[in-house]
Amino acid sequence: MQRKHKEKKMKPTRKDEYDYLMEQIPFPIPTSPFIKISELVKDFEIGEYIVRAVDNVELLIREHEYIAIIGESGAGKTTLLHLLAGLDKPTAGAIYLSHINIIPMDYETLATYRIFNVGLVFQNYNLISSLTAVENVMFPMQLCQIPLNECESKANELLEQVGLTARAEHLPFQLSAGEQQRVAIARALALDPPIILADEPTANLDKKNAEFIGELFERFQSEGKTIVVATHDEKLIKHAHRILVMAEGKIISDKQVTEISFRDNDGETDGIDEVSKSEEVKKIDEAL
C-alpha cells in the first residue's frame, strides 16, 4: 500500500511577512525623502514630573544621507534614535519611512521593520551575554531563517572585516569594550540594512578603537547607507553630510555640511572635499 504524501505546508519566513507588509503600501513608493519625522514629541513621567525628551522635532532625512546628532547629555539624542528604531512609541507625532508611518505599527510589526531596515549600534554595545561573538552576529540572520551555513560564513566574514576573527568564539564579557563595539557593528551589518542608527558608538572607546569605528562608518557612508549617529566624536562627525544640534529635546541647529555624496563604484567622490567638511564641523563646535 502506498502512503499518501502530505504536501508540507511551508511556514512563512520573516522575508515573506515583510514582503506582505510592503504589498499593503500604495505604489509607486516615493524615494525622497527617505525618512520624515513630523511633530515628534516624547514625554517621560518620572514620579510627579513630566520630562519632555523630544520636543516637536521636524526632520527630513534623504536616502544615503549621513547625519550626526550632537548635543549635551540629556538633550534627547538617544530618545530620538530609539524612536526612529521603533524601540519606543512617541507621545505624539509621526515617523515616515518611505512614506509609511511606523508609529501606528504594533511592536511585532516594528520588530519586522527593524530587522529589514535598521542596523542598531548602542553606546553600551548590547551584545547578548550568553552568545559568543559569532553567534551574536549570526543571530539576526537566523531570525530571518537564512540557512545556518550561510549565516556562519557571513558572520565570520563580517567579523573578519572588523578584525575579530580570533575572538569569534568568545563571550561578550571576555571581549574588551572596543571589541564588543566592533561585534555590535558587525551584527548591525548582518542583514545589510539600508539604515544604520548608532548611539554614541565611540563614547566608551579608546582613540585607536574610536578611529577604527570612524573608518567603518566612513565605509558605510561610501556604500550608500543612510546613517544617523548620535556622537560627540569628531572622527564620526567629519564624514557627516549634516550635523544636527539638539538641546532640551529640540533641534536647535541643522547644518548642511555638504551635498549628499557617497563613493561610486569606481571609488570617486562627488561633492565637496573633506577639508571643507571639517571646517563646517569646527563651526558647529564653536557654536556649542
Place this chain on the structure above:
Amino acid sequence: MSMNFAIKDIVHHRLESKSILRSNITILTLFFFYLNIVRSFNFLTMPPLINFLNFTLFELFTQFNQFLLILTGILAAAILIINNHAIIEARKKDIAIMKAIGTYPSHLYGFYLSEVLIICAISMIIAWILAFGGYLILYLIFSSLIGNLAWYPERGLSFLFMASLLLVIFMFNGWEIRKIGNLSYSETKAGPMKSKIHAILKPRLRNFLRRKSLSLNTAIRNLYRKKKKVRQTLVMITLASMILFTCFFGIFVINKTGSTYVTQAQGEYVLALGNDYVLEAYNQGYTTFSNSSVDPLSTGMFLNSEYNITEINTFLMETLTEYDIQAIDSRLFTAETIIEQPGVVLQALINETTGADYQEYALVGGEDTRLVAMQGVHFDEMVQDWYYEGALLNIQNGAVIGDTLAGEIYESALVQWISYSNIEANRTYRHKINAIVFDTFNRGNSAYFLLESLQETLGRPNFTNLILVDYSAIMMEDSLFDKDLFIETITNLLHSKMGEDFNVLDLYPTFQANEQAIFENTLTQIILSMFMTFIIGFNLYQFQRGRVNDDLKDNSILYALGAKEKFIQHTIFWELIFLISLGTLLAFIGAMYLIIIFLMDNSNMPSIWVPLGTGAGIFVFFSGLSWIIARRFHISAPNQNLMSN
C-alpha cells in the same frame, strides 16, 4: 551606621525588597503553619502513649510528616539564601563603587549583611504571625466541624529554626559578600557566567543544535553558559518537586499501607461467635483503633466456664461445610497484665586500650507491665494474615506480641520474653517472643500464644470462648449463598446449642470504621498537600519570573534586533521546561530513594504507575506554570533596558 545604611537601601529598592519579602514570607509561612498543624495532629513526634491507631501507623505518619517538614525547612532556607544572593548580586555594582571610593571591607560586609538579615528577620516575624493566624483559623474551623484537633501552637521549634536560619544566612551570605569584595573586575563583569568559561560548544551538542529551532538553540546556549543560575534554579525546582512528590506519593503509600495493614490485621469479612460479654469486649478491642474515646480493654471475667464455646465446634463445622467454609478459628480470649522480661543480645564492642574488636552478651529490657489482650490461637488456622517481624511458624511455647506493646515497653522485643501470672494457680509463666505483628486489636497492645499452651498455663484445658469465621467465600460474586441467611443460620445454631446469651457478631462494620480512620487521616494529608502545592507553586512561579526578569536586558536586545515577542516567549519556555524536566527527574529519583529508605521500612509500595503518575502530574503542573510565565512575558520598555549597564 550599617543599620542606617541597610534600612535606607531596603527603602530605596522598595520594589525589589517587596518582591523578595513576598517570596520569603510565603515559604516561611508554609513551614511555620505546617509545623503547627503537624504538632496539633500529633504527628510530629511519637506520643508517649498511643491513643488511637497503633505504633506502626503512628511511626509511619510521624516519619512522613517529619520528612516533609525537613524538606520544607530546607526549601525555605534555600529560597531565603537564593533571594539574599539575588540582593547581593544586584548590589555588586554598588559594592564595586563603594570599594572604589575607599569603603573598608568590614563596612561593606556590615552594610549588606545587615540588609539581608533585616529582610530575613522581617520575613520571619511576618510569616510566623501569618502562620499562627492561619493555624488559629484552621483550629476554629476544625473544632467546630470535627473537634479532634488539639490546640498545640508551636513556639520552641519555630524560634530555633529562625535562629538557625539567621545563623546560616550570616555564614553563607556573609561569606558571599566577602567573596564579592575580593573579586577582580573581570570576574565581577562575568555576571552569572564563569569568568574563565570556554564558550565553544562540544561538537555533539553543536550538531544537535544545528537541527533545532533558533528559540531552542538560544535557550540551550543560555542554559549552557549561565551554569551558576541553572544550578540555583535546579536546586529550587528539585526541592519543590521533591516536596510535592513526597506529599502526594507519600499519601498513596500511607493510605495503601494503612488499609493493607488493617485488612491483614483484622480480616475483612469475619464473624465472631461467642457469649455477648466476650463479643462486646472483643469488638471494643478493634473499635479502639479508630476511636480515641473508647477505652482500651480492662480485665474481666472472660475465663468464666459458662463462656466456653468449644462444644459447638462439631455442629458448626457441619453447617459451615454446607457453605463451602472449611475452617474455623477457635480462640481463648482474655485480658491480663503482662510483665516485660529482659533478654540477651550479643554486642560488638571495641577495647578502648587495645582497639581490638570483641563481642559480649548484654542484658536488654526492663520489667515494665501493661494490661494487654491475650489470645490463645492456632497460628495456622487464623483468619488474620498478619504483617509481622520475626518467625510466626512452629510456635510452641513462644509468643507473638502486637506492635504497640513491642514499641512502647520493649527495648528489643525479639530477644526478650513475656511473662504473666495465673493467680488461681499462683504460678508465673514465661514465653520467648517469636514475632511482632502489626495489630489493630486493642491499638496493638496484644499478645498471642498457642491455644493449647495458654489453656494449660491459665488452667483452662479445652476452653475456648471465641470462634472467628472468615466468610469471604460467601461475599464472592459467584457465591450462591446469602450473607444474611448465613448469619441467621449460625445464630440459630448458637441459640439452639448454647443458649440465647451466645450470638454472632459481624466484624465488617468495625473493619470499615478502621479503614475509614486511615482514610480520614489521609484526607487531612491531602488537604495539607493541596495547600503546600499552592504555596510552593506560587513561590516557584515568583522565583522563575524573577529569573526571567534577570534576563530582561538580553531579551530586550533580542527584541531590538528584530525578534518577535513570541520568539522570546518560546525561548523562555524552552529554558524553563528544560529546567523543570531535569528538576522533576532529579526530584523523582531523590524522593523515591528517600521514601524507600525512610518511609518504606514499614510500608507497602503501591503500583509503579502511582509514582510515575505523581511525577508526571508534578511535571505537568510545573510545565503549566512555565507556560504561564512565558506567555505573560512582554517587553514593555525595551529602550530603558537597553540603556542599562
